[in-house]
Amino acid sequence: MKQSTIIDIISPIMAGPSSSHTAGAIRLGLMAKNIYNGKIKSVTFRLYNSFALTGKGHGTDKGLLAGLLGLAVDDSRIKNIFNSDIAKQFDYNYEYAQDFNRHPNAVDFTIDGENGRMIISGESVGAGEIAIRKINDFTVKLTGKYNTLLLIYKDVPNMIARVTNAIHINIASLNCDRYAKGEEASMSICLDGSVDDKVLDFLKNIKNVYFVSYIKKLES
Amino acid sequence: MEKTISTFEELKNICNGITVYEAAQLREAELSEISVAEFRSKVKKSLDAMKEAIKNGLKSHEMSISGMCGDDCERLQKRFLRHHALLGRLFEKITTYALATIEENLRMGKIVACPTAGSCAIVPSVLVGVSEELKISEEDQINALITAGEVGRIISNKVALAGAVAGCQAECGVASAMSAAALTQMLGGSVDEILNAMALAMKNLLGLTCDPVCGLVEIPCVKRNPFLAIHAVTASELALAGIKSKIPPDEVIDALEQTGKLMSPLLKESSQGGLAKTKTALELEKEFLQ
Numbered sequence: 001m002k003q004s005t006i007i008d009i010i011s012p013i014m015a016g017p018s019s020s021h022t023a024g025a026i027r028l029g030l031m032a033k034n035i036y037n038g039k040i041k042s043v044t045f046r047l048y049n050s051f052a053l054t055g056k057g058h059g060t061d062k063g064l065l066a067g068l069l070g071l072a073v074d075d076s077r078i079k080n081i082f083n084s085d086i087a088k089q090f091d092y093n094y095e096y097a098q099d100f101n102r103h104p105n106a107v108d109f110t111i112d113g114e115n116g117r118m119i120i121s122g123e124s125v126g127a128g129e130i131a132i133r134k135i136n137d138f139t140v141k142l143t144g145k146y147n148t149l150l151l152i153y154k155d156v157p158n159m160i161a162r163v164t165n166a167i168h169i170n171i172a173s174l175n176c177d178r179y180a181k182g183e184e185a186s187m188s189i190c191l192d193g194s195v196d197d198k199v200l201d202f203l204k205n206i207k208n209v210y211f212v213s214y215i216k217k218l219e220s
Numbered sequence: 221m222e223k224t225i226s227t228f229e230e231l232k233n234i235c236n237g238i239t240v241y242e243a244a245q246l247r248e249a250e251l252s253e254i255s256v257a258e259f260r261s262k263v264k265k266s267l268d269a270m271k272e273a274i275k276n277g278l279k280s281h282e283m284s285i286s287g288m289c290g291d292d293c294e295r296l297q298k299r300f301l302r303h304h305a306l307l308g309r310l311f312e313k314i315t316t317y318a319l320a321t322i323e324e325n326l327r328m329g330k331i332v333a334c335p336t337a338g339s340c341a342i343v344p345s346v347l348v349g350v351s352e353e354l355k356i357s358e359e360d361q362i363n364a365l366i367t368a369g370e371v372g373r374i375i376s377n378k379v380a381l382a383g384a385v386a387g388c389q390a391e392c393g394v395a396s397a398m399s400a401a402a403l404t405q406m407l408g409g410s411v412d413e414i415l416n417a418m419a420l421a422m423k424n425l426l427g428l429t430c431d432p433v434c435g436l437v438e439i440p441c442v443k444r445n446p447f448l449a450i451h452a453v454t455a456s457e458l459a460l461a462g463i464k465s466k467i468p469p470d471e472v473i474d475a476l477e478q479t480g481k482l483m484s485p486l487l488k489e490s491s492q493g494g495l496a497k498t499k500t501a502l503e504l505e506k507e508f509l510q
Protein backbone atom coordinates (compact mmCIF):
# COMPACT_ATOMS: atom_id res chain seq x y z
CA MET A 1 0.00 0.00 0.00
CA LYS A 2 1.14 3.52 -0.75
CA GLN A 3 2.81 5.18 2.21
CA SER A 4 2.29 8.77 3.25
CA THR A 5 5.15 10.83 4.65
CA ILE A 6 5.57 12.57 8.00
CA ILE A 7 5.30 15.94 6.27
CA ASP A 8 1.91 14.85 4.83
CA ILE A 9 0.70 14.27 8.39
CA ILE A 10 1.97 17.54 9.92
CA SER A 11 0.89 19.78 7.05
CA PRO A 12 -0.40 21.58 5.08
CA ILE A 13 -0.22 25.01 6.59
CA MET A 14 -3.59 26.22 5.38
CA ALA A 15 -6.52 28.56 5.69
CA GLY A 16 -9.18 26.79 7.77
CA PRO A 17 -11.62 25.40 8.57
CA SER A 18 -11.49 21.99 6.88
CA SER A 19 -8.63 20.07 5.31
CA SER A 20 -11.01 18.14 3.07
CA HIS A 21 -13.53 20.92 2.37
CA THR A 22 -11.23 23.96 2.26
CA ALA A 23 -7.58 22.96 1.57
CA GLY A 24 -8.73 20.03 -0.57
CA ALA A 25 -10.99 22.36 -2.55
CA ILE A 26 -8.17 24.84 -3.13
CA ARG A 27 -5.84 22.07 -4.29
CA LEU A 28 -8.51 20.71 -6.65
CA GLY A 29 -8.79 24.21 -8.11
CA LEU A 30 -5.02 24.47 -8.48
CA MET A 31 -4.91 21.11 -10.25
CA ALA A 32 -7.73 22.13 -12.58
CA LYS A 33 -5.78 25.28 -13.41
CA ASN A 34 -2.63 23.24 -14.18
CA ILE A 35 -4.62 20.77 -16.28
CA TYR A 36 -6.49 23.40 -18.30
CA ASN A 37 -3.22 25.28 -18.76
CA GLY A 38 -4.68 28.28 -20.60
CA LYS A 39 -6.67 31.46 -20.23
CA ILE A 40 -10.08 30.77 -18.71
CA LYS A 41 -13.24 32.62 -19.80
CA SER A 42 -15.78 30.97 -17.57
CA VAL A 43 -16.21 28.07 -15.21
CA THR A 44 -19.06 26.18 -13.59
CA PHE A 45 -18.29 24.39 -10.36
CA ARG A 46 -20.65 21.48 -9.72
CA LEU A 47 -20.39 20.40 -6.09
CA TYR A 48 -21.67 16.98 -5.01
CA ASN A 49 -22.94 15.47 -1.77
CA SER A 50 -21.09 16.71 1.32
CA PHE A 51 -19.34 19.39 -0.76
CA ALA A 52 -22.79 20.62 -1.79
CA LEU A 53 -24.39 20.39 1.65
CA THR A 54 -21.67 21.92 3.80
CA GLY A 55 -19.57 23.75 1.24
CA LYS A 56 -20.72 27.23 2.15
CA GLY A 57 -19.89 27.01 5.84
CA HIS A 58 -16.51 25.47 5.04
CA GLY A 59 -15.59 27.97 2.35
CA THR A 60 -15.46 25.16 -0.26
CA ASP A 61 -16.92 27.52 -2.87
CA LYS A 62 -14.23 30.11 -2.09
CA GLY A 63 -11.50 27.44 -2.09
CA LEU A 64 -12.36 26.01 -5.52
CA LEU A 65 -12.35 29.49 -7.03
CA ALA A 66 -9.17 30.57 -5.22
CA GLY A 67 -7.35 27.46 -6.44
CA LEU A 68 -8.43 27.99 -10.02
CA LEU A 69 -7.08 31.54 -9.70
CA GLY A 70 -3.75 30.11 -8.52
CA LEU A 71 -3.87 31.04 -4.83
CA ALA A 72 -1.97 28.77 -2.42
CA VAL A 73 -3.75 26.93 0.41
CA ASP A 74 -2.46 29.37 3.04
CA ASP A 75 -3.26 32.57 1.12
CA SER A 76 -4.99 35.07 3.39
CA ARG A 77 -7.05 36.45 0.45
CA ILE A 78 -9.18 33.28 0.23
CA LYS A 79 -11.46 34.37 3.04
CA ASN A 80 -12.64 37.41 1.05
CA ILE A 81 -12.07 36.07 -2.46
CA PHE A 82 -15.57 36.96 -3.72
CA ASN A 83 -14.87 40.65 -3.10
CA SER A 84 -11.31 40.52 -4.38
CA ASP A 85 -10.23 42.07 -7.70
CA ILE A 86 -8.36 38.94 -8.72
CA ALA A 87 -11.69 37.07 -8.81
CA LYS A 88 -12.79 39.26 -11.74
CA GLN A 89 -10.54 37.42 -14.23
CA PHE A 90 -13.33 35.09 -15.39
CA ASP A 91 -17.03 34.37 -14.85
CA TYR A 92 -17.96 31.65 -12.42
CA ASN A 93 -21.05 30.01 -11.03
CA TYR A 94 -21.93 27.15 -8.73
CA GLU A 95 -24.27 24.18 -9.02
CA TYR A 96 -25.15 21.80 -6.21
CA ALA A 97 -26.11 18.15 -6.64
CA GLN A 98 -26.68 14.90 -4.76
CA ASP A 99 -25.38 11.76 -6.44
CA PHE A 100 -24.45 8.84 -4.25
CA ASN A 101 -22.54 7.18 -7.05
CA ARG A 102 -20.04 9.98 -6.61
CA HIS A 103 -17.51 10.48 -3.82
CA PRO A 104 -18.87 12.42 -0.79
CA ASN A 105 -16.57 15.34 -1.65
CA ALA A 106 -16.69 15.44 -5.44
CA VAL A 107 -16.62 18.36 -7.86
CA ASP A 108 -16.81 18.84 -11.63
CA PHE A 109 -15.16 21.87 -13.22
CA THR A 110 -16.61 22.80 -16.60
CA ILE A 111 -14.07 25.24 -17.96
CA ASP A 112 -14.38 27.29 -21.16
CA GLY A 113 -11.51 29.34 -22.48
CA GLU A 114 -8.69 29.49 -24.99
CA ASN A 115 -8.30 25.69 -24.98
CA GLY A 116 -11.99 25.09 -25.64
CA ARG A 117 -14.22 23.28 -23.19
CA MET A 118 -12.75 20.89 -20.64
CA ILE A 119 -14.60 18.97 -17.94
CA ILE A 120 -12.42 17.98 -15.02
CA SER A 121 -13.74 15.78 -12.20
CA GLY A 122 -12.03 15.48 -8.86
CA GLU A 123 -12.44 14.37 -5.28
CA SER A 124 -11.13 15.57 -1.97
CA VAL A 125 -10.15 12.31 -0.33
CA GLY A 126 -9.23 13.50 3.17
CA ALA A 127 -6.53 15.43 5.05
CA GLY A 128 -6.15 17.85 2.14
CA GLU A 129 -5.28 15.06 -0.28
CA ILE A 130 -7.02 15.08 -3.65
CA ALA A 131 -7.49 13.00 -6.77
CA ILE A 132 -8.48 14.11 -10.26
CA ARG A 133 -10.47 11.16 -11.61
CA LYS A 134 -11.62 12.27 -15.03
CA ILE A 135 -10.66 14.73 -17.73
CA ASN A 136 -13.40 14.95 -20.35
CA ASP A 137 -14.33 11.32 -20.81
CA PHE A 138 -10.99 9.83 -19.84
CA THR A 139 -10.33 8.16 -16.51
CA VAL A 140 -7.13 9.44 -14.93
CA LYS A 141 -5.62 9.49 -11.49
CA LEU A 142 -3.78 12.67 -10.62
CA THR A 143 -2.96 13.44 -7.01
CA GLY A 144 -0.88 16.57 -7.54
CA LYS A 145 2.08 14.91 -5.86
CA TYR A 146 3.96 14.16 -9.05
CA ASN A 147 4.74 15.93 -12.27
CA THR A 148 2.46 14.09 -14.64
CA LEU A 149 2.40 13.53 -18.39
CA LEU A 150 -1.04 13.10 -19.89
CA LEU A 151 -1.27 11.72 -23.41
CA ILE A 152 -4.20 11.08 -25.68
CA TYR A 153 -3.34 8.66 -28.49
CA LYS A 154 -4.66 5.99 -30.80
CA ASP A 155 -4.95 2.59 -29.12
CA VAL A 156 -2.43 0.58 -31.18
CA PRO A 157 0.33 -1.82 -30.09
CA ASN A 158 3.64 -0.56 -28.65
CA MET A 159 2.45 2.92 -27.66
CA ILE A 160 3.42 2.52 -24.00
CA ALA A 161 6.90 1.31 -24.95
CA ARG A 162 7.44 4.18 -27.40
CA VAL A 163 6.37 6.78 -24.89
CA THR A 164 8.20 5.42 -21.85
CA ASN A 165 11.38 4.92 -23.89
CA ALA A 166 11.56 8.67 -24.37
CA ILE A 167 11.41 9.39 -20.63
CA HIS A 168 14.71 8.94 -18.85
CA ILE A 169 13.52 9.49 -15.31
CA ASN A 170 11.85 7.12 -12.92
CA ILE A 171 8.11 6.53 -13.40
CA ALA A 172 6.15 6.42 -10.14
CA SER A 173 2.91 5.16 -11.68
CA LEU A 174 1.27 4.69 -15.06
CA ASN A 175 -2.45 4.54 -15.81
CA CYS A 176 -4.07 3.84 -19.18
CA ASP A 177 -7.66 3.93 -20.36
CA ARG A 178 -9.41 3.80 -23.74
CA TYR A 179 -12.80 4.28 -25.32
CA ALA A 180 -12.57 0.98 -27.14
CA LYS A 181 -9.98 -1.16 -28.88
CA GLY A 182 -8.27 0.81 -31.63
CA GLU A 183 -9.99 4.06 -30.59
CA GLU A 184 -8.78 7.03 -28.56
CA ALA A 185 -6.88 6.16 -25.40
CA SER A 186 -5.29 8.07 -22.54
CA MET A 187 -2.14 7.52 -20.52
CA SER A 188 -1.18 9.36 -17.34
CA ILE A 189 2.41 8.96 -16.19
CA CYS A 190 3.49 10.19 -12.75
CA LEU A 191 7.18 11.08 -12.66
CA ASP A 192 9.73 11.24 -9.85
CA GLY A 193 11.46 14.17 -11.57
CA SER A 194 10.67 16.67 -14.29
CA VAL A 195 10.89 16.56 -18.09
CA ASP A 196 11.93 19.37 -20.42
CA ASP A 197 10.37 20.74 -23.61
CA LYS A 198 12.59 18.51 -25.74
CA VAL A 199 10.93 15.40 -24.30
CA LEU A 200 7.48 16.96 -24.73
CA ASP A 201 8.21 17.82 -28.36
CA PHE A 202 9.48 14.31 -28.98
CA LEU A 203 6.32 12.80 -27.46
CA LYS A 204 4.09 15.09 -29.53
CA ASN A 205 5.78 13.83 -32.68
CA ILE A 206 5.29 10.13 -31.99
CA LYS A 207 2.95 8.68 -34.60
CA ASN A 208 -0.61 8.21 -33.29
CA VAL A 209 -0.12 10.60 -30.36
CA TYR A 210 -2.87 13.26 -30.61
CA PHE A 211 -2.26 15.33 -27.53
CA VAL A 212 0.36 15.76 -24.82
CA SER A 213 -0.04 17.74 -21.63
CA TYR A 214 2.48 18.20 -18.86
CA ILE A 215 0.77 18.80 -15.53
CA LYS A 216 3.08 20.15 -12.85
CA LYS A 217 2.75 18.85 -9.31
CA LEU A 218 1.33 21.06 -6.56
CA GLU A 219 3.59 22.80 -4.10
CA SER A 220 3.04 21.05 -0.79
CA MET B 221 17.79 2.08 6.54
CA GLU B 222 14.55 0.14 6.00
CA LYS B 223 12.36 2.27 3.74
CA THR B 224 8.88 1.00 4.41
CA ILE B 225 7.86 1.01 8.04
CA SER B 226 4.14 0.24 8.13
CA THR B 227 3.61 -1.03 11.65
CA PHE B 228 4.63 -0.05 15.17
CA GLU B 229 6.31 -3.44 15.54
CA GLU B 230 8.56 -2.64 12.57
CA LEU B 231 9.23 0.81 13.99
CA LYS B 232 10.23 -0.68 17.33
CA ASN B 233 12.57 -3.12 15.62
CA ILE B 234 14.47 -0.49 13.65
CA CYS B 235 14.76 1.74 16.72
CA ASN B 236 17.59 -0.44 17.91
CA GLY B 237 19.42 1.91 20.27
CA ILE B 238 17.93 5.03 18.65
CA THR B 239 14.61 6.69 19.30
CA VAL B 240 11.54 7.24 17.11
CA TYR B 241 12.43 10.66 15.71
CA GLU B 242 16.00 9.61 14.85
CA ALA B 243 14.85 6.59 12.86
CA ALA B 244 12.04 8.60 11.27
CA GLN B 245 14.13 11.56 10.14
CA LEU B 246 16.76 9.31 8.56
CA ARG B 247 14.13 7.44 6.57
CA GLU B 248 12.13 10.52 5.55
CA ALA B 249 15.23 12.39 4.40
CA GLU B 250 16.38 9.42 2.36
CA LEU B 251 12.96 8.87 0.79
CA SER B 252 12.56 12.53 -0.19
CA GLU B 253 16.18 12.74 -1.30
CA ILE B 254 16.97 15.64 1.04
CA SER B 255 19.31 16.02 4.01
CA VAL B 256 18.15 15.46 7.58
CA ALA B 257 18.70 19.19 8.18
CA GLU B 258 16.41 20.06 5.25
CA PHE B 259 13.77 17.67 6.52
CA ARG B 260 13.96 19.22 9.98
CA SER B 261 13.59 22.71 8.54
CA LYS B 262 10.32 21.59 6.91
CA VAL B 263 9.13 20.34 10.29
CA LYS B 264 10.18 23.65 11.86
CA LYS B 265 8.01 25.47 9.30
CA SER B 266 4.96 23.61 10.60
CA LEU B 267 6.01 24.23 14.20
CA ASP B 268 6.38 27.98 13.55
CA ALA B 269 2.98 28.12 11.87
CA MET B 270 1.44 26.37 14.89
CA LYS B 271 2.89 29.02 17.21
CA GLU B 272 1.65 31.80 14.95
CA ALA B 273 -1.87 30.35 14.94
CA ILE B 274 -1.88 30.24 18.76
CA LYS B 275 -0.69 33.86 18.91
CA ASN B 276 -3.36 35.06 16.46
CA GLY B 277 -6.08 32.99 18.07
CA LEU B 278 -5.41 34.32 21.56
CA LYS B 279 -6.03 37.88 20.32
CA SER B 280 -9.19 37.31 18.27
CA HIS B 281 -12.82 36.76 19.06
CA GLU B 282 -14.11 37.03 15.50
CA MET B 283 -16.96 34.59 14.89
CA SER B 284 -17.07 31.91 12.16
CA ILE B 285 -19.01 32.28 8.87
CA SER B 286 -21.99 30.58 10.52
CA GLY B 287 -21.74 32.74 13.65
CA MET B 288 -21.99 29.69 15.92
CA CYS B 289 -18.46 29.71 17.39
CA GLY B 290 -15.40 31.89 17.84
CA ASP B 291 -15.41 33.57 21.25
CA ASP B 292 -14.78 30.73 23.70
CA CYS B 293 -11.01 31.20 23.93
CA GLU B 294 -11.58 34.74 25.13
CA ARG B 295 -14.02 33.43 27.73
CA LEU B 296 -11.52 30.89 29.02
CA GLN B 297 -8.69 33.41 29.18
CA LYS B 298 -10.89 35.72 31.26
CA ARG B 299 -11.73 32.91 33.64
CA PHE B 300 -8.06 32.05 34.20
CA LEU B 301 -7.27 35.71 34.93
CA ARG B 302 -9.67 35.50 37.88
CA HIS B 303 -9.28 31.86 38.95
CA HIS B 304 -6.31 29.64 38.37
CA ALA B 305 -7.10 26.22 36.97
CA LEU B 306 -7.32 23.38 39.48
CA LEU B 307 -4.77 21.43 37.48
CA GLY B 308 -2.35 24.33 37.31
CA ARG B 309 -0.69 26.63 34.81
CA LEU B 310 0.05 23.92 32.24
CA PHE B 311 -3.62 22.99 32.08
CA GLU B 312 -4.49 26.65 31.48
CA LYS B 313 -1.98 26.91 28.65
CA ILE B 314 -2.99 23.69 26.92
CA THR B 315 -6.72 24.42 27.01
CA THR B 316 -6.46 28.09 25.97
CA TYR B 317 -3.92 27.32 23.21
CA ALA B 318 -6.21 24.59 21.93
CA LEU B 319 -9.22 26.91 21.79
CA ALA B 320 -7.08 29.70 20.28
CA THR B 321 -5.94 27.44 17.44
CA ILE B 322 -9.25 25.75 16.63
CA GLU B 323 -11.10 29.08 16.66
CA GLU B 324 -8.47 30.55 14.35
CA ASN B 325 -9.29 27.63 12.07
CA LEU B 326 -13.03 28.24 11.91
CA ARG B 327 -12.59 31.91 11.01
CA MET B 328 -10.56 30.76 7.97
CA GLY B 329 -7.31 31.79 9.63
CA LYS B 330 -3.99 30.08 8.94
CA ILE B 331 -3.43 26.80 10.82
CA VAL B 332 -1.54 23.55 10.39
CA ALA B 333 -3.69 20.53 9.55
CA CYS B 334 -2.13 18.09 12.02
CA PRO B 335 -3.34 15.63 10.97
CA THR B 336 -6.52 17.43 9.85
CA ALA B 337 -7.93 20.94 10.21
CA GLY B 338 -10.74 19.84 12.53
CA SER B 339 -8.16 18.36 14.88
CA CYS B 340 -5.54 21.06 14.29
CA ALA B 341 -5.31 22.32 17.86
CA ILE B 342 -4.47 19.16 19.80
CA VAL B 343 -0.82 18.60 18.86
CA PRO B 344 0.14 22.33 18.97
CA SER B 345 -1.51 23.03 22.32
CA VAL B 346 0.26 20.12 24.02
CA LEU B 347 3.57 20.68 22.27
CA VAL B 348 3.77 24.45 22.69
CA GLY B 349 2.12 24.56 26.12
CA VAL B 350 4.49 21.98 27.60
CA SER B 351 7.54 23.47 25.86
CA GLU B 352 6.87 26.87 27.37
CA GLU B 353 6.21 25.57 30.85
CA LEU B 354 9.19 23.19 30.92
CA LYS B 355 11.50 25.41 28.82
CA ILE B 356 12.03 22.75 26.16
CA SER B 357 14.49 23.74 23.40
CA GLU B 358 13.38 24.25 19.81
CA GLU B 359 15.41 21.22 18.71
CA ASP B 360 13.53 19.06 21.21
CA GLN B 361 10.22 20.52 20.06
CA ILE B 362 11.11 19.51 16.50
CA ASN B 363 12.03 16.02 17.75
CA ALA B 364 8.62 15.79 19.40
CA LEU B 365 6.76 16.95 16.30
CA ILE B 366 8.62 14.39 14.17
CA THR B 367 7.59 11.74 16.71
CA ALA B 368 3.96 12.86 16.42
CA GLY B 369 4.19 12.80 12.63
CA GLU B 370 5.73 9.33 12.55
CA VAL B 371 2.98 7.93 14.76
CA GLY B 372 0.29 9.59 12.62
CA ARG B 373 1.92 8.34 9.45
CA ILE B 374 1.93 4.73 10.59
CA ILE B 375 -1.73 4.95 11.64
CA SER B 376 -2.63 6.55 8.31
CA ASN B 377 -1.17 3.56 6.47
CA LYS B 378 -4.06 1.53 7.83
CA VAL B 379 -6.83 4.05 8.37
CA ALA B 380 -7.62 7.13 6.29
CA LEU B 381 -7.46 10.08 8.67
CA ALA B 382 -10.85 11.43 7.68
CA GLY B 383 -14.08 11.69 9.67
CA ALA B 384 -16.02 10.68 6.57
CA VAL B 385 -14.15 7.37 6.43
CA ALA B 386 -13.63 6.38 10.07
CA GLY B 387 -15.26 8.99 12.30
CA CYS B 388 -13.68 11.48 14.70
CA GLN B 389 -11.58 8.72 16.29
CA ALA B 390 -9.49 8.99 13.11
CA GLU B 391 -9.14 12.77 13.36
CA CYS B 392 -9.16 14.15 16.93
CA GLY B 393 -8.53 10.63 18.25
CA VAL B 394 -5.39 10.20 16.18
CA ALA B 395 -4.29 13.79 16.98
CA SER B 396 -4.54 12.94 20.68
CA ALA B 397 -2.51 9.74 20.16
CA MET B 398 0.10 11.72 18.21
CA SER B 399 0.24 14.30 21.02
CA ALA B 400 0.68 11.60 23.66
CA ALA B 401 3.66 10.25 21.70
CA ALA B 402 5.13 13.75 21.24
CA LEU B 403 4.76 14.60 24.91
CA THR B 404 6.36 11.30 25.97
CA GLN B 405 9.29 12.08 23.67
CA MET B 406 9.63 15.56 25.23
CA LEU B 407 9.67 14.06 28.71
CA GLY B 408 12.44 11.63 27.80
CA GLY B 409 10.37 8.48 27.43
CA SER B 410 11.71 5.33 25.79
CA VAL B 411 10.48 3.97 22.45
CA ASP B 412 8.24 1.54 24.34
CA GLU B 413 6.80 4.32 26.46
CA ILE B 414 6.18 6.51 23.40
CA LEU B 415 4.28 3.72 21.64
CA ASN B 416 2.33 2.84 24.77
CA ALA B 417 1.32 6.46 25.27
CA MET B 418 0.03 6.46 21.69
CA ALA B 419 -1.86 3.19 22.23
CA LEU B 420 -3.36 4.28 25.56
CA ALA B 421 -4.63 7.56 24.12
CA MET B 422 -6.02 5.87 21.01
CA LYS B 423 -7.63 2.99 22.85
CA ASN B 424 -9.69 5.34 24.96
CA LEU B 425 -11.11 7.19 21.98
CA LEU B 426 -12.24 4.25 19.85
CA GLY B 427 -15.75 4.72 18.59
CA LEU B 428 -15.66 8.52 18.65
CA THR B 429 -18.17 9.62 16.01
CA CYS B 430 -18.11 12.57 13.64
CA ASP B 431 -21.53 14.24 13.92
CA PRO B 432 -20.94 17.94 13.26
CA VAL B 433 -23.90 20.28 13.62
CA CYS B 434 -24.81 21.85 10.25
CA GLY B 435 -21.95 19.79 8.79
CA LEU B 436 -19.44 22.40 9.95
CA VAL B 437 -16.12 22.04 11.77
CA GLU B 438 -17.57 23.83 14.80
CA ILE B 439 -19.91 21.85 17.08
CA PRO B 440 -18.57 19.65 18.70
CA CYS B 441 -15.11 20.02 17.11
CA VAL B 442 -14.10 23.27 18.81
CA LYS B 443 -14.48 22.01 22.36
CA ARG B 444 -13.31 18.53 21.53
CA ASN B 445 -9.82 19.85 20.82
CA PRO B 446 -8.99 21.05 24.37
CA PHE B 447 -10.61 17.93 25.83
CA LEU B 448 -8.48 15.57 23.77
CA ALA B 449 -5.32 17.61 24.34
CA ILE B 450 -5.68 16.95 28.07
CA HIS B 451 -6.51 13.31 27.27
CA ALA B 452 -3.05 13.03 25.67
CA VAL B 453 -1.38 14.20 28.89
CA THR B 454 -3.13 11.44 30.85
CA ALA B 455 -1.94 8.83 28.37
CA SER B 456 1.63 10.09 28.52
CA GLU B 457 1.75 10.16 32.33
CA LEU B 458 0.48 6.59 32.51
CA ALA B 459 2.92 5.36 29.89
CA LEU B 460 5.88 7.07 31.60
CA ALA B 461 4.94 5.20 34.76
CA GLY B 462 5.54 1.98 32.84
CA ILE B 463 1.83 1.22 32.46
CA LYS B 464 1.35 -0.73 29.28
CA SER B 465 -1.55 -1.01 26.92
CA LYS B 466 -2.40 -4.70 27.29
CA ILE B 467 -3.49 -4.62 23.66
CA PRO B 468 -0.32 -3.90 21.64
CA PRO B 469 -0.14 -0.70 19.53
CA ASP B 470 -0.69 -2.36 16.15
CA GLU B 471 -3.73 -4.24 17.41
CA VAL B 472 -5.20 -1.02 18.78
CA ILE B 473 -4.89 0.40 15.26
CA ASP B 474 -6.54 -2.75 13.86
CA ALA B 475 -9.41 -2.07 16.27
CA LEU B 476 -9.53 1.56 15.12
CA GLU B 477 -9.81 0.42 11.52
CA GLN B 478 -12.49 -2.15 12.25
CA THR B 479 -14.47 0.27 14.43
CA GLY B 480 -14.35 2.81 11.59
CA LYS B 481 -15.78 0.24 9.18
CA LEU B 482 -18.52 -0.84 11.58
CA MET B 483 -19.53 2.74 12.37
CA SER B 484 -22.76 3.77 10.67
CA PRO B 485 -22.31 6.21 7.78
CA LEU B 486 -24.88 8.34 9.62
CA LEU B 487 -22.15 9.08 12.16
CA LYS B 488 -19.28 9.72 9.77
CA GLU B 489 -19.28 13.38 8.81
CA SER B 490 -22.63 13.15 7.05
CA SER B 491 -24.44 15.08 9.80
CA GLN B 492 -27.29 12.59 9.59
CA GLY B 493 -27.16 11.38 13.19
CA GLY B 494 -25.92 12.00 16.72
CA LEU B 495 -25.49 15.62 17.81
CA ALA B 496 -26.25 16.82 14.27
CA LYS B 497 -29.82 15.53 14.47
CA THR B 498 -30.69 16.89 17.91
CA LYS B 499 -33.58 19.34 18.23
CA THR B 500 -31.24 22.27 18.81
CA ALA B 501 -28.98 21.26 15.94
CA LEU B 502 -31.95 21.23 13.58
CA GLU B 503 -32.96 24.69 14.77
CA LEU B 504 -29.41 25.96 14.23
CA GLU B 505 -29.46 24.42 10.77
CA LYS B 506 -32.64 26.30 9.89
CA GLU B 507 -31.20 29.54 11.20
CA PHE B 508 -27.90 29.07 9.42
CA LEU B 509 -29.42 28.18 6.06
CA GLN B 510 -31.40 31.39 5.96
